[in-house]
Amino acid sequence: MKGAVCIVTPYARPEVNPTLVNLAEALAARFYRVDILGPDGDMRVSLPDGLTGIVAEHGPCNPMAPSPSGLRGRLVRRLRRTRRPRQLCASGYKAIIGVDPRGLEMAHRLNTHARLPLVYLSFEIMFDDELTPAERPLRAAERAACRDVQLTLVQDAGRAILLAEQTGLPREDMVLVPNAPLRTPLRETRWLRSRLGIPDERRIVLYAGSPSSWAGLHLWQDMLATWPEEFLLVVHCRSGLGPRMDAHLGRLTESGRLLLSHGPVPPEVLPQVFASADFGFAPYMATPDDWTSGKNITHIGFSSGKVGWYALCGLPILASALPVFSREFTRYGCGRIYEQACETGRLLTEMDRDYAFHSQESQRFYDERLDPAPGLAAFCDRLEALLAQEAA
Template sequence: MRPLARVVYPYPHPDSNPTLANLAAELGRRGWDVELLCAGADVRGPGLGAAGPPGVLNPLPRGGAGPGARLADRLRRALGPALLARARRRGVLLGVDPRGLALARGLNARARLPLVYLSFEILFREEVGPAEAGMKAAELAACADVALTLVQDEERAAALAGATGLPRAAMALVPNAPAPEPVPQSDLLRRRLGIAPERRIVLYTGSLAGWASLHLLREMVGHWPGEFVLVLHSRAASGPRMRAWLDSLRATGRVEISPDPVPAAELGALYASADFLLAPYMPVPDDWTSCANIAHLGLSSGKVAHAALCGLPILASDLAVFRREFAAYRCGEVYTRLEQTGELLARMAARREAYAAEARRFYAERLDPRAPMAAFCDRLEALLP
């Protein structure tokens, strides 16, 4: 019987996570089955790798991931006996982030399969408040059973070790990046939004939130030369307050909104239709994912990786990873003040091909996930009984 990798992903939209796609593809090539438990997202159809879509289930219990018998009972009721029987197949259980790991441990109470941690968001001990205390306790309890951990780079490995006590020797480093693919010629955003050919598109993709400098964007674009236009591409353009805020940004004449997310298969065309990427990460104390977790971003940004693959020069905020990597790869510029951003965009536009070549080199030498993912899957196979 083929080994089974069951991934517990406690969020919607797993198709937006390139590491999951790469994992499914690599394990599929090795003859594994992959099964995904996620929080209410419908990802049936293509999108999680060349191996084809795994079995997709949406039964995760809502609420906190507290330890103990109650969690195991909720999982058993949600999953049913047939799925629990499959969980005892030869294979591994992989939990994503603190809640996914705790849920995986609950599911593993009888199966006793090797438990693997996939870390994308780090909950730091010093940031645990009353709302996160149960989740942190459950994460630390589960860490005692973890046999292998995936994290993106040395910076995040050190941060995760400090936050959990997990040993560095049991961590595999895999950048959160799409696998290589041909970069198409694309005018997707210009066609969709009616942007004139002479304007230069600066793309931001993903969540619209404080950690993405949402409240600073109006001031930022006010410093840009008129040829540059910021395009916000996000699932989150809903709700009256957000719509009003986005309308006020659009009214500047310097911002366009692309609210309909493209399928995973079209992400290459989306990025290739832009001229630059904006990476405005900013640590803010809004949530456990948005402060120290952002400060130690490392190589966990899928949007930065996809832009580098497509040769987009990157305008980035003042984080350690960008200072470090852009010193070695001249693929972008780092701003420390909003008034610098227009000057930096103009500098990159004047030498765009040189920056684009460096972005592709940055991807090839630092972000290409194929060899690190293969090494991680070697270690997964070594865990099989």
């Protein structure tokens, strides 16, 4: 065992982020333990392959024997309340990693006494001209932490430039890693059809994630009205949406063009979920609701995990006209973009007529632009070099 790293995330379910899963796997393969500290103060030793693991009430978290592939190491998982940040950061960790501004702020505070190498994983970018007075302290905390950051992960060159402009982080200390799943064997699957009773003649258009304003939810009713009968929007949510949203979507299901799939699935099942669809839906649009939903959405680039899954599974993608899709879909025939919701039915029909071509192009899009493996290896190399330098 070379040591351990601590990832501090503001999100309750880090396993839904492809990059966090990929990084845990990659570091486990290099014989690092990866502890993930969540927003509620609980710590868990990452379990990147989705196995149940062994719950340890006391004692250190030690790795079990790795799986034969050497990639998906099986790690003992422990959940406990963490009450002593100083001891947390001083107990054998080689580095502390903060996820997005809130995670970085917490990691920076925890690192006050340990002075470990500080690393930043950026998936959401704050833009100064959009921030409210209540949000500016977070921006100030992020910038203060960035003065101590030694290595940063971001998804693509465009987002790296924007992140550097907004935080002062040096571009040369950034490594580009698209937020997409690692390549995995895919097999024919009927997961969604079996779960929801969808007949073979319906074409499944999958939206993976929670419906929201930045997904153009207010446009869905008019959009679905333009869809030919054979196309069905399936919304797969990892958790319940609440009574108000359930009621709204329930009204949309009455059209016969929308179905809901609720509940989290184990990471090893995710490929079956995505691969059982026919098309992927990426309806991003900027809204003023939150600092994460404005320019951060406009410049989403390669930070969309759902688009990474769509492309890996060869799903033709129906996407809104964000800059990244307008640019990449010109180079790759992986999908179609729309300016108006009323265009979507026609675009689905056109893609379906040449489905094999668009599916192959979607896989080429993944192979040439979204495959995270090269960037992930480069990031881990840089991290190991940084830790070696600190140890010297």
